[in-house]
Amino acid sequence: MSAVLPLVRELPQRLALLGTGTVGTAFVHRYQALQSRGVALPRFSWLANSRTAFRCGGQPAQELAHANRAARVVPSLQPWAEAEGLQRGDVLVDATASDEVANWHEQWLARGVHVVTANKLGQGTHWARAQAIAESVEEGGARYGDSATVGAGLPLLSSLRALVAGGDHIHRVEGVLSGSLAWLFHHYDGQRPFSAWVGEALSAGYTEPDPRVDLSGEDVRRKLLILARASGIELRSEQVQVSSLVPDALAGLPLEQALAQLALLDAPIQAYWHQAQREGGCLRFIGGVDREGACVGLRVVAHDHPLAGGAQTDNRVAIHSDRYSIQPLLIQGPGAGAEVTAAALLDDVLSITRT
Ligand SMILES: NC(=O)c1ccc[n+]([C@@H]2O[C@H](COP(=O)([O-])OP(=O)(O)OC[C@H]3O[C@@H](n4cnc5c(N)ncnc54)[C@H](OP(=O)(O)O)[C@@H]3O)[C@@H](O)[C@H]2O)c1
Structure with a gap:
């Protein structure tokens, strides 16, 4: 007899993923695995890499494949720069190693958008940027999930x-x-x-x-x-x-x-x-x-x-x-590897969405 799963609940929040490489791919797979076990998660609404950005219609693995097939052109504008439609309470996951993306953390947080990151450049480089992130967390009321940045989710x-x-x-x-x-x-x-x-x-x-x-x-x-x-x-x-x-x-x-x-x-x-x-x-x-x-x-x-x-x-x-x-x-x-890092990102997402 199969186990009775808890009812899948769709949370009002939406989730956006930036970065469709090793960690981003592991993140999508884990998201789908948790979803198939009935874990309540924010709706996967949007994903992007340095070449393209997609709205997701409930099939993140397919959108991921599309994004990874996109042609490599020199963009005049980062396709995700507007992070269009992200609202207070939504969750943005940064699975890039991009300095440019790290520069946006502060602005998203100030708008009340939660940021969950594997990208160390937000808090692990300039003092002023780390301070600005801390202040935006204070002022915007959003949370900064950084457990994937050191020790890939170990409780450090x-x-x-x-x-x-x-x-x-x-x-x-x-x-x-x-x-x-x-x-x-x-x-x-x-x-x-x-x-x-x-x-x-x-x-x-x-x-x-x-x-x-x-x-x-x-x-x-x-x-x-x-x-x-x-x-x-x-x-x-x-x-x-x-x-x-x-x-x-x-x-x-x-x-x-x-x-x-x-x-x-x-x-x-x-x-x-x-x-x-x-x-x-x-x-x-x-x-x-x-x-x-x-x-x-x-x-x-x-x-x-x-x-x-x-x-x-x-x-x-x-x-x-x-x-x-x-x-x-x-x-x-x-303390390394895409799976543990993706798990740490999703732990942070779940911790945010459950509170
Ligand atoms: N791999 C690990 O085991 C591990 C462990 C802990 C932490 N991390 C951290 O996780 C992050 C991702 O690592 P990874 O191994 O997944 O790297 P990766 O395979 O190189 O993937 C990086 C992704 O970021 C995207 N990207 C780069 N610049 C961007 C920009 N300006 N705007 C939007 N997207 C951009 C890339 O887009 P394109 O596809 O268009 O190039 C790619 O999809 C890094 O910060 C890394 O330090 C990794």
Whole structure:
């Protein structure tokens, strides 16, 4: 006998999705899976990428396929720029990595449109933009769902905010914040070239579309900024010291050429690996922030160090605070991948629509 599903309820709110790539596609699939289980969701009304925008007639997977078939032209106007028809109470999901889209977060929030984002550029870059977003949330009464931006939905931001709200004082937050770099340094054994592992991580969707964003430490810088700001630490982008893994010869190349020359990474990473062997430790790419400053880079840590553990794409974060002064609070779990990221986005959508 089949299980009795709860009645599908259509909420008055509407949902708009920006970005139809890896995460956007996983989002549409999860939306449909939840819908088929009878979960009450806002109506999927609109989706767009950098080339086109579609009104949805109840078949988001088909609209997604249309959007992804659209020709790549140089648009004179972003097709979504008007975000036409979005009203107070509607939900906009940002599954892009676009700075331009991040610039709109503040305006949508000010209009009372909830923003749920996997795009870190809203809160993870300029201090002024992060502040403007926070102020728009205050003034517009809409919510900002950002749990997909760090740890792909792990309870990192929510824990930090709960500690701060409970009067705790955060001293230091440090961790393995990049799922792709965690995966790379769990697998790299000094034998197979590092660049071959990078290619594999890219194909598996663990890295950003341009893996140099991960390897340069820029992605971790953004996550660290988001974590710091959630911890009440006023950290600015330029205050984070980042040690990039990308050699200069690779940094300036167009994406396609850079992907063909990833072997430039191999010798320096192998040298780091030999250093770790000599010191009896392992390599971990770590970002850390406290009231004195912040840094991001590759470190040799002992095998029993709190940040050495985990596996695959696990993020592992240690929170030191008044409450956790002797042993840090450790949070660990898968921190990369389209499915967990899409699930985090939908968690935020559901949390907004249920309140
Ligand atoms: N992949 C992961 O595992 C993961 C994990 C956590 C967070 N994230 C974050 O999720 C976001 C999306 O990642 P992804 O892997 O899905 O990237 P992706 O596959 O490259 O997809 C990006 C999408 O954004 C669209 N886009 C780019 N610029 C736009 C613009 N100006 N206006 C409207 N749409 C625009 C692209 O449009 P076109 O199709 O027209 O190019 C594409 O559909 C990123 O911010 C990333 O950091 C990803």
